Amino acid sequence: MPRIALVTCRPGPDVSTDRDLPVLAGAFEAAGAEARVVEWDDPDADWAGFDLAVIRSTWDYSWRVDAFLEWAERCGALTRLANPPEVVRWNTDKRYLGQLAAAGVPTVPTRYVAPGEPAGDLPDGHGYVVKPASGAGARLAARHRPGEHGAALAQLARMHAKGLTAMVQPYLGGIDVTGERALQFFGGRLLHASRKDAVLTPGTPFDERKVAHPGLRPWTPTPAERDTAEKALAAVPGAPELLYARVDLVDGADGEPVVMELELVEPNLFLHLHPDSLPRLVEDTLAAAKA
Ligand SMILES: Nc1ncnc2c1ncn2[C@@H]1O[C@H](COP(=O)(O)OP(=O)(O)OP(=O)(O)O)[C@@H](O)[C@H]1O
Ligand SMILES: [Mg+2]
Structure with missing residues (x-):
């Protein structure tokens, strides 16, 4: 019976609630696994006691990146961590966009x-x-x-x-027309996609709290979007080790999709929009736990 940690953060006024967690935990239990929701900075967590720790919603980490990366190293030495610590480290610094651009992946000019x-x-x-x-x-x-x-x-x-x-x-004005598309991959294959509207309205002060996912809805990705997303993922150091990945795309000046962000740490899966994705997600995760 594989033991899986679903890694989250302590609830607080500045972090949103992960609606997927109870759904995931229930689905793993139903599939015969033991699933525990664990806070990444819980000093009593017994990481070695799990076959797999899946980072799910450590949504407070950007306030304490150093502590988080230190935890990922430590956790990754005690159990299998998805995604692996090296991928997590690489992805927490958006200078990776420059590397993707250098590798020929269409990205937002930065x-x-x-x-x-x-x-x-x-x-x-x-x-x-x-x-x-x-x-x-x-x-x-x-x-x-x-x-x-x-x-x-x-x-x-x-x-x-x-x-x-x-x-x-x-500012890529295409986002005001065609929005931003998030292509979610799991186990190396497209799982589902979502679309959201533009977040940055003109005149929004930088220190104001933003609505992170305005107008969120399911999306069927175009061939060009899939192609760009796959190119981006292929350029990630450690690409074959990825359990999950989300590629966020917007339309560039020429109308073709460009990468705005690669989310390889703690992507919101938006499972409430995609309930049919659950069985494959569970299957791929269990395969990773047994690997
Ligand atoms: N160059 C841009 N052109 C148009 N809109 C942009 C641009 N950069 C950022 N935005 C808007 O700001 C939002 C947040 O930017 P980005 O995704 O890069 O940062 P983030 O803090 O990692 O956000 P999140 O974690 O919510 O995805 C985007 O979803 C988009 O709506
Ligand atoms: Mg983003």
Whole structure:
């Protein structure tokens, strides 16, 4: 009887509730496995007592990345961790987008500004986004109008003071029309996809709490979306070790999908939209636990 840890975080005012957890736990039990919901920073957790620990909703980690990565290393040494610690480390720093671009994967054009570096030229000819290279839930992200640099510089300074590298990207206006599509993979194959509307409305201050998934609904991915998502995943160091992956796509200036984000740490699965995905998800996870 495989023992599986579903790894989450402590409930708090700043983290949303993982609606998938009870559903998953029930499905694993029904399949003859023993499933436990465990908080990643629980000092009493016995990681060695599990055949597999699946990171599910550690949605507080971006506030404490170092502690989280240390935990992933430790946990990965005691049991099989999905995804593996090296993948988790790679994915917590969005400089990976630059690596994907260098590997020929269509990505959102991105310039990085590390703490101590000058802001450089901020865009005058088009709207743009400034956001942290490590974060979630659009935290500290904001959209600026062309030539509007005061608020962007203040935002950069605030991120740098927190030790965060900033990313500067053109605002991809296609998102206002065709939204953002999240393609969820499991066991190396597409599981399901969802679509959500644009998060950054003009004038939203960077320090305001954002609605993370406005207008969320099921989506049937186009061949171009599948192709770009598969290219992105193939470029991940450790790609064959991935149990799960979510690829977030938006339409670029030419209307073709580009990668906005690869979520290989704690993707929200949106199972309430995709109840039919549960059996395969359980099957693939059990296979990983027995491997
Ligand atoms: N270059 C951009 N053009 C248009 N919209 C953008 C751009 N960058 C970010 N956004 C908007 O901001 C949201 C959050 O950005 P992103 O996904 O990069 O950060 P995140 O903090 O990891 O978010 P989450 O964890 O909610 O996915 C996106 O879902 C999108 O709506
Ligand atoms: Mg995102």
